[in-house]
Amino acid sequence: MQRLWLLFAQTVTVGLAIWFIVASLKPEWAAGMTRTAPAVRSNSSVPMLEAPAGQPPTQGSYRSAAKRAMPAVVNIYTTKGSRQPAHPFMDDPLFRKFFGDQQEDKQFSLGSGVVVSPEGYVLTNNHVVETADEIEVAFADGRKAVAKLVGTDPETDLAVIKINMKDLPAITLGNVDQAMVGDVVLAIGNPFGVGQTVTMGIISALGRSHLGINTFENFIQTDAAINPGNSGGALIDTNGNLLGINTAIYSRSGGSLGIGFAIPVTTVKDVMESIIATGQKVRGWIGVEPQDITPELAESFGLTRKSGAIIAGVLKGGPADKAGMRPGDILLAVEGKAINDTTEMLNIIAQLKPGNKAKMRVLRRNQESNVEVVVGKRPKPRREVSNEER
Known part of the structure; x- marks a missing residue:
């Protein structure tokens, strides 16, 4: 019995020694004898395991959505010519001969955009292109136009630009009405000019x-990182469909603090069309x-209601x-739609077609009455002058 046990022990020892030698010198042989992933020889002497080529992550990856949407997100470069104040000596032809004419500097700006049509229409933010003299679009594959x-x-900070190129990858518009708080979203853009970047939130x-x-x-609020340069980029769902256009962040430092805002695709589609x-959005x-x-106004006016908009x-x-509307009237409803605050009032009235008549219900001195208003066309907003232009 002792001889049999000794023979067994020697056999096991020899087998382990052979296995160690094969695993060290010919790891591919050892891999073929097991069901594990193949061992890989690295620069170190420690074998490492590597997943088979082409095997996707089992969970937690949104690369399919990113791969579908990224080709349609572009970088936007804008330039604006700005002339320096003319020197008084510039009126002298001899001075201009030696020192040249007035120089023109160019200011470069950077943002993002989304191709929404194979015909070349690209959506972006108004503040990205509003003062541009020249606009250039760059794709992730290196093409430029x-x-x-x-x-x-x-008034919604949206703009539409157009390029003439073939084989354009257009993004698919999503259904934001089905989106809910807690849904995973991806933000795609070119933050700080580092190149196309995808963030998740x-x-x-x-x-x-x-x-x-x-x-x-x-707005859609998201904690997906949005930074300068992301403006005009895409906010997409996990299927790669467009949910909104990234437009603003809340920040005390200029960088992302986890509070970003995107214009929903419902607004985007309406304005774009x-x-x-x-050539403009008519409201x-x-x-x-x-x-x-x-509460203070309600008390001063002797109102019992807290909804509506005071004129x-x-x-x-x-x-x-x-x-016949007068200051002090309270607008309660427009075309049968209740008015709760001024934001709701502006949105509802903006959707009315200029030239049509609209029925509005107002409260005056605690008495309700109906008025019929011929809707006008909303004037274009005056452009604010920045400190640099003053």
Whole structure:
């Protein structure tokens, strides 16, 4: 019995020695004898395991969505010529002969955009291109093209530009109505000019307004990192469909703090179609200055209700003035749609077609009445002058 046990022990020892030698010198032989992933020889003496080529991650990857959407997201470079103030001696022909004519400097800006049509239409933010003299679009595959401005809508901070190129990868528009807080989203753009970048986060909130960013606000809030250069880029779902256009961040340092805002695709589609058709976004307007009902205003006016919009001012000769609306009136409903605050009022009136009549319900001295207003066309907003231009 002892001899059999000794023979067994010697056999096992020899087998382990052979296995060690084969595993060290011919690891591919050892891999063929097991069901594990193949061993790989690295620069060190320690064998490492590597997944078979082409095997996708089992979970937690959104590369399919990124791969589908990234070709449609472009970098946008803009230039603006700015002339230096002329020196008084420039009036002297002899001075100009020796020192040259007035020099023109060029300021470069950077943003992102999204190809939304194979015909070459690209969406971006208005603030990316509003002062540009020249616009250039660069694709991730290295192609570049000069773009022309189709139209802008400063009140939603959207703009449409167009390029003439073939085989353009257009993004698919998603359904933001089905999006919910907590859904995973990806932000694609060119932050700080480092190159095309994808960041991941979730939808933090929907329908954000009263932020003072745009006149018409209905933002998707996300914690996906959005930084300077991402403006005009895409916010996509996990299927690679466009949910919104990244437009702004809340930041005290200039970098991402986890609070970014995107214009939802519903607004984007409406504005884009109008700009492509007419060069601008046409909105309804009645010529009033609205104000939200606060507890203090409700008390001073003796109001029992906390919803609606107070008409603080009426433009003389405007649509509301002609219809008989007066300062102090409270707008309760437009075309049967209840008004809860000034943001809701602006959005509903903006959707009315200029030239049509609209029924509006107002409260005056605790008495409700209906007025019929001929809707006007909302005037273009005046462009604010920056400190650099003053």
